[in-house]
Amino acid sequence: MKTQEIKLRSKNYNYSIFIGNDVLKILPIKLKHSFPKVKKIGVFIDKNVPKKFRTIFKNKLKGYEISFLKFDASEKTKSVKTVSFYLDKLLKLNFNRSDLIISVGGGITGDLVGFIASIFKRGIDFINVPTTLLAQVDSSIGGKTGVNTVFGKNLVGSFYQPKLVISDTSFLNSLPKKEMVCGYAEILKHSIIKDKKFFYWLKKNSKKILSKKQAELIYAIKKSCKIKKYFVDKDVSEKGLRMLLNFGHTFAHAIEAKNNYSKKVSHGEAVLSGIILAVRLSHIKKICSYKVLRIIEEIYKENNLKYTVKKYSNQKNIKNLIPFLSNDKKNNDKKINFILLKDIGRTTMPNKNKISTNEIKMLSRKISQY
16 A cells, blocks of 8 residues: 555644655655754654664664654653653753654653653654554644643643654554554544444454554554544644543543553553443443444454453442542543543533542442443
8 A cells, every 4th residue: 555645734733644664764855855954853762662763763864963862661751750851861962943853652752752842942843753553543643742640641741743743554563462452442432433434344354453454554544543633623722522532531541540550551451441431331321322332342352352341340440440530631620521422423522421420439330230
């Protein structure tokens, strides 16, 4: 499949996402065309990215003064302390606003580097090169940057758009199954909230995506990016419609926080749990039919993903999430602001289903009994 391009255009941003196998080859051309004055480039690279890619970047960035800044990406290092450390590094290297930084890594790296870019000398250009399926279909689109605190995930951050996104699927060849599941969770979520036709395509092709078949993988990435683009274009700063992208994430972020952002539970696994819990809640509240819940559960069963939600057939485990649900960033009062599902491709609107912690406690038994 040839290189795919998605253009993101508005009064606030103007950039493209390029998707394909070995699409990193376009980087030198794009640098000359879009960044003619750049002399210094800081390459923030997740230490988990295979070493051969560092050599590839050296070859593609000949003629520039390059500084490689290694980053040990984890939810714990995605912090204000880490941001401060790298800001000092850039200042010591005498970077200016006319220079450029490149993020090479997964969503954690992209979120942190994007945040650094947004505040370094009040804004420096950056390019995002997402190296995980999760980052390619989710965090690399939309300009949300940020870091975690002890109070929750992504509670400090900014909206700051990259100048270019290069999603090269060759990075995915080295990913373990767990990482592919992470990205798949967001692809599935996008289909559930916006595109019934894409959902049923996924039902037929999920195994091919998880086994890294290039044609299906590139199609799924492009389709998923377009769905996210739809919401971002309509609501850049996440004041309304864009909040629908958080479907399943109210529970997911609580699961991650409850587990202290442990690697034992990946973001994608938490999202897969969160999706099912949100659909169960939707059925209990008589917003969606039991048939919808069963159709979604079929995808989990067919792709060996039921393990992600097994723990939440236990009332106690659901109750234990409640303190963390209260800290969700969508909340604007004492109630928990849930996005619920009406049907495949249709959700409720933000602020239409606010549920108190006491009601969640009362419903926890029903949620666990499916």
